[in-house]
Amino acid sequence: MKRSLFFIVSFVACTAVQAEAYPLPISEGKGAELDSIVRQFSIDEVEVTARRREEPVIPVQTLSGARLEGLSTQSVADAARYFSGVQIKDYGGVGGMKTIDVRSMGTNHLGVFYDGIEIGNAQNGTVDLGKFSMDNIEEIALYNGQKSEIFQPAKDFGSAGTLYIKTRRPKFTPGKNYNLSITMKAGTFGLANPSILYEQKLTDNIHLSASGEYTYAHGRYHFRYRRVLPSGAVAWDTTAVRQNGDVQAGRAEVGLFGYLPEGKWHVKGYYYQSEKGIPGAIVNNVWTNSQRQWDRNAFVQGNYTQRIVRGYDVQVNAKYSNDRMRYLNPDTTLMYIDNTFTQQEVYMSMAHRVALLGQQSVFSHQPSAVNWDVSLSADWLWNYLEGNLANFVYPERNTVLAAAATQLYWKYLKAQASVLGTFIFDKIHQPTIATPTAYKQKPQFTPAVFVSYQPVLSEELFLRAYYKRIFRMPTFNDLYYTDVGNISLLPEYTTQYNGGVQYDKRWQEGACRAVSVKADGYFNQVKNKIVAIPKGNGQYRWQMLNLGYVEIRGCDVNASGTFDLTNEVLLTVAAAYTYQKAQDFTDPGELTYGGQIAYIPWHSGSATINLQWKGLSVNYAFIYVGERYHNSANIPANREQPWYTHDVSISYDMPISRKSKVDSRKLIVESRKPNYSPRLYFAVEINNLFNQQYEVILNYPMPGINGKGIIRITI
Numbered sequence: 001m002k003r004s005l006f007f008i009v010s011f012v013a014c015t016a017v018q019a020e021a022y023p024l025p026i027s028e029g030k031g032a033e034l035d036s037i038v039r040q041f042s043i044d045e046v047e048v049t050a051r052r053r054e055e056p057v058i059p060v061q062t063l064s065g066a067r068l069e070g071l072s073t074q075s076v077a078d079a080a081r082y083f084s085g086v087q088i089k090d091y092g093g094v095g096g097m098k099t100i101d102v103r104s105m106g107t108n109h110l111g112v113f114y115d116g117i118e119i120g121n122a123q124n125g126t127v128d129l130g131k132f133s134m135d136n137i138e139e140i141a142l143y144n145g146q147k148s149e150i151f152q153p154a155k156d157f158g159s160a161g162t163l164y165i166k167t168r169r170p171k172f173t174p175g176k177n178y179n180l181s182i183t184m185k186a187g188t189f190g191l192a193n194p195s196i197l198y199e200q201k202l203t204d205n206i207h208l209s210a211s212g213e214y215t216y217a218h219g220r221y222h223f224r225y226r227r228v229l230p231s232g233a234v235a236w237d238t239t240a241v242r243q244n245g246d247v248q249a250g251r252a253e254v255g256l257f258g259y260l261p262e263g264k265w266h267v268k269g270y271y272y273q274s275e276k277g278i279p280g281a282i283v284n285n286v287w288t289n290s291q292r293q294w295d296r297n298a299f300v301q302g303n304y305t306q307r308i309v310r311g312y313d314v315q316v317n318a319k320y321s322n323d324r325m326r327y328l329n330p331d332t333t334l335m336y337i338d339n340t341f342t343q344q345e346v347y348m349s350m351a352h353r354v355a356l357l358g359q360q361s362v363f364s365h366q367p368s369a370v371n372w373d374v375s376l377s378a379d380w381l382w383n384y385l386e387g388n389l390a391n392f393v394y395p396e397r398n399t400v401l402a403a404a405a406t407q408l409y410w411k412y413l414k415a416q417a418s419v420l421g422t423f424i425f426d427k428i429h430q431p432t433i434a435t436p437t438a439y440k441q442k443p444q445f446t447p448a449v450f451v452s453y454q455p456v457l458s459e460e461l462f463l464r465a466y467y468k469r470i471f472r473m474p475t476f477n478d479l480y481y482t483d484v485g486n487i488s489l490l491p492e493y494t495t496q497y498n499g500g501v502q503y504d505k506r507w508q509e510g511a512c513r514a515v516s517v518k519a520d521g522y523f524n525q526v527k528n529k530i531v532a533i534p535k536g537n538g539q540y541r542w543q544m545l546n547l548g549y550v551e552i553r554g555c556d557v558n559a560s561g562t563f564d565l566t567n568e569v570l571l572t573v574a575a576a577y578t579y580q581k582a583q584d585f586t587d588p589g590e591l592t593y594g595g596q597i598a599y600i601p602w603h604s605g606s607a608t609i610n611l612q613w614k615g616l617s618v619n620y621a622f623i624y625v626g627e628r629y630h631n632s633a634n635i636p637a638n639r640e641q642p643w644y645t646h647d648v649s650i651s652y653d654m655p656i657s658r659k660s661k662v663d664s665r666k667l668i669v670e671s672r673k674p675n676y677s678p679r680l681y682f683a684v685e686i687n688n689l690f691n692q693q694y695e696v697i698l699n700y701p702m703p704g705i706n707g708k709g710i711i712r713i714t715i
Contacts, residue, residue: 111159187708219245311362643694
């Protein structure tokens with residue numbers, strides 16, 4: 001343990017970040033074809049007025065640009081591993097289910113947003129992040145508490161943490177009206193993953209984006225299975241091949257993006273379909289399983305944001321989704337199961353923001369030292385679940401959310417506060433003896449307060465703190481699953497306290513160009529935790545009850561930096577470290593009392609290094625998860641070994657054809673042509689470089705060394 005802790009603290013000393021370039025815009029229209037070297041402009045004096053840049057009040061971690069592309073990731077879940085405070089539940093394989101737990105509050109307390117609108121799952125409350133490919137992702141951001149913005153739907157205030165997935169928006173170089181990108185990925189486990197992206201400028205203000213991909217993998221990989229008794233004796237040590245981990249999946253997306261003089265809008269359609277095997281746990285000398293799962297997820301969503309008058313903005317969101325899941329267990333020696341569930345969701349939201357004080361206030365056009373905004377948002381959400389289970393009640397839920405929020409920016413101080421009202425109305429269409437009535441929930445009002453203080457305006461040093469109380473409703477499975485659900489459940493509450501510091505420094509000259517250090521300490525409480533306990537003597541008979549109470553104490557540290565080694569060589573490094581003490585205080589009479597909760601390590605962290613030279617990029621990534629237990633009873637028999645992985649990749653981006661040099665007399669003629677050329681990108685990734693044999697979840701062995709090759713043509 002001491003060596004593990006020393007190793008983590010050592011690599012946290014590394015620093016790093018992601019560097020972004022902001023090129024100067026090129027004007028379109030008459031004269032735009034001339035290069036700036038041979039043009040001169042004379043303009044009148046211009047007065048520019050704008051609100052000052054709003055630094056995030058709430059702690060945020062972001063992956064985007066070159067750093068995101070350089071990570072050896074297949075899905076969003078793989079990328080989220082590099083955030084501090086995050087633990088991944090990974091059941092192995094290309095198609096294995098992957099969920100994340102932020103600061104030990106549970107997967108159900110994380111809201112996942114796709115292009116600004118939450119991905120719902122009223123059935124079980126979890127989102128499988130393994131379904132979301134990295135092929136079309138532009139940015140991933142993780143907020144503790146909620147997003148640092150008051151102008152947002154009420155739904156965005158309703159989670160203990162939020163993960164925002166932002167897909168690529170069309171961008172066009174001058175003189176070009178379309179983009180085409182064709183990518184092929186191939187690797188171990190039989191992976192074949194072709195994809196295509198097409199973008200078209202329909203008009204100057206309306207852009208089209210269409211993308212699609214197909215994923216296939218047989219999912220078989222060798223692993224070593226070794227178990228050691230508490231006495232130190234080896235119980236067994238063997239090698240085998242992981243079976244039934246195949247996957248076939250297809251994704252298609254179409255989006256329209258519009259830009260208005262004082263606003264913008266977008267509409268997106270999404271379709272995903274997959275069939276995959278479920279490898280299952282290796283227990284009782286059973287090395288293969290026959291369970292299978294079919295998923296179909298489809299939604300249409302849209303956003304419209306408009307400035308109505310000076311200081312007053314309106315935002316409208318809408319979504320319809322239809323999801324179907326079939327689970328098959330044909331093994332009659334266990335229990336034959338063939339369940340199909342279909343859930344529908346309709347979501348509508350409207351948010352208003354008014355600037356009471358500031359340069360864009362509705363009351364004054366004069367500059368002000370204080371910026372004060374207020375917002376009000378209201379959402380309506382409808383969910384309905386169908387299933388082929390016997391005595392299924394067919395639940396329906398209507399949810400109304402109303403949020404009032406305010407933010408104040410004044411010199412050294414930035415503050416946000418909000419209160420969310422939640423009103424839930426359930427209905428069942430086929431009452432049964434076990435569930436004669438629907439669940440009834442009283443209205444809930446949950447507050448949040450966030451404060452950031454900058455002691456010296458000339459230094460990028462910020463002190464911050466926040467308090468938030470929120471809850472998550474029991475899911476349809478918790479309440480209405482046949483012979484398992486319990487309509488007497490209470491909501492599961494979380495209370496969060498956070499205090500932190502952030503320091504950023506940038507230099508225009510020298511080798512070190514940017515350094516950023518962030519540290520946050522936190523205390524969380526989870527009450528009325530919903531757990532499943534055995535019911536009677538039947539192996540497959542369970543019941544949901546409120547039994548849990550958990551306290552979490554921890555800290556997150558992030559350090560990053562950018563180094564300009566030469567004029568053409570850029571080095572970026574980043575490190576993240578998490579310490580968590582998450583204790584189960586449910587029952588003083590149980591062995592689990594005071595124990596570290598299942599699968600939460602005391603120490604974990606990551607480090608990434610990126611080296612860029614012209615079109616060449618070399619990347620290294622390291623993940624570490626320390627000692628943990630697979631049960632809250634922290635006894636030697638339940639101890640899980642630490643694990644770590646090393647991933648490396650190398651990529652090269654180059655133009656397919658180069659333009660010949662021309663003299664200054666030909667510059668004007670050449671500049672009339674579109675300034676672009678086709679490009680070729682290729683990369684090689686090696687994951688788990690040293691072939692470590694490990695398990696994230698007990699009895700679910702993970703792959704050893706594996707690799708992938710990528711080639712992409714952009715036109």
